[in-house]
Amino acid sequence: MTRANSTNGPREEWLKRAAAAEEACKSFSVGGFAADLGLLPSASTGIKSAFSRLVEYARRKQGLSVERLAEQADVDLESIVEIETEASVIPDARTIYQLAKTLKLTPSTLMEVAGLTTPRPQIRDAALRFAARSESTASLTREEQEALEEFVRVLVEKSDGV
Amino acid sequence: MSSEAIKIQRRTDTEFVDAKLLTGMSPSNLLLVEAEWHPLRSVILQELLAASVLQERWPQSLHWNWSRKAPELRLLAASGFGIVYDQKWQGVMLTKTEPCKARLGTDKGKPLVYVDFLETAPWNWTIPEIGRQSLYRLIGSTLLWRAVKQSDDEGFQGRIGLHALPQSEGFYTGDPFGMTPIGRDPDKQNLLYLELTKEQARQILDTGDAP
Numbered sequence: 263m264t265r266a267n268s269t270n271g272p273r274e275e276w277l278k279r280a281a282a283a284e285e286a287c288k289s290f291s292v293g294g295f296a297a298d299l300g301l302l303p304s305a306s307t308g309i310k311s312a313f314s315r316l317v318e319y320a321r322r323k324q325g326l327s328v329e330r331l332a333e334q335a336d337v338d339l340e341s342i343v344e345i346e347t348e349a350s351v352i353p354d355a356r357t358i359y360q361l362a363k364t365l366k367l368t369p370s371t372l373m374e375v376a377g378l379t380t381p382r383p384q385i386r387d388a389a390l391r392f393a394a395r396s397e398s399t400a401s402l403t404r405e406e407q408e409a410l411e412e413f414v415r416v417l418v419e420k421s422d423g424v
Numbered sequence: 425m426s427s428e429a430i431k432i433q434r435r436t437d438t439e440f441v442d443a444k445l446l447t448g449m450s451p452s453n454l455l456l457v458e459a460e461w462h463p464l465r466s467v468i469l470q471e472l473l474a475a476s477v478l479q480e481r482w483p484q485s486l487h488w489n490w491s492r493k494a495p496e497l498r499l500l501a502a503s504g505f506g507i508v509y510d511q512k513w514q515g516v517m518l519t520k521t522e523p524c525k526a527r528l529g530t531d532k533g534k535p536l537v538y539v540d541f542l543e544t545a546p547w548n549w550t551i552p553e554i555g556r557q558s559l560y561r562l563i564g565s566t567l568l569w570r571a572v573k574q575s576d577d578e579g580f581q582g583r584i585g586l587h588a589l590p591q592s593e594g595f596y597t598g599d600p601f602g603m604t605p606i607g608r609d610p611d612k613q614n615l616l617y618l619e620l621t622k623e624q625a626r627q628i629l630d631t632g633d634a635p
Binding site: 271272274276277279280281283284285286287288289290291292293294295296297298299300301302327328329339340343344347348 | 428429430431433438440445466469470473479482483484485487488489493496500502515517518538539540541542543544549550551558561562563564565566568569586587588589591592594595598599600612613615628
């Protein structure tokens, strides 16, 4: 239950200074707890998982916008953005299956890359190499294209018989 | 929960309006806040995509989705504060006192209040790229001021610490708080850790307390 009582708040002069300071600021977010939970977007930390990069690259390689991928994979837009921007997001199995189908990747292997199932050592090593080589830019550079192709090649090789 | 009377400022006419600062919220109350804020977050996401705004310029808390973190919230030992105006959550903050020690200068090793989380409602965000301006000011400032006061009340002499998102660093280092940046913290995804010393806190509380 809420009970009303008054307290000594900041003075008006201080409030005016604070309001002026806030005018110049875009954000006031404090993120210690969010960092503990892996909720920070990669754009703010520079950290991006191999899974995030793989989905982004594979989408861009197919010339799909985020919205178009969401539509074709029948996955909600926020989930796609979350996958591409958060370092530690692990989507559910259905989302991964739908993405794999749309991006022409093998679902079981994509689940390993996403961390939903335990990755085999070769997949884990390839993912680490891929994440280390890739940078986020508007269009795929030649190096990114090569990194993506090499990673996908490993995924395909290791998917044989799966 | 109990409530304290505070003032926030409406941006459009700079009038101060009476709002409530609720104390004693549990971390799980963030789920209620999330339910209220989520629809506008989705709209903002659509607007950013439609305007082809680079992700680097998106609000860095756009994807905080507490609904998937309910178990962690239930386990978190933290004090919750929220500002309510017009029957809506305008901003929330979580603070901890254990096991938080100051890292700075003569305060090193002394207890402080650690601000674990602070966020304002999406209608209070300023996103010039899509023409959005905050509706109310003083949400972030008042919540942080309340953390300083909590620290003073606990006998910690106003010392506080926090990890700011990159887009927020300027707010915490600038006037009227002037917190001291300690360094990037690898344990917190490289966020900048800042502290307010007891001397800095005294200035804020001395000029901030009502007569």
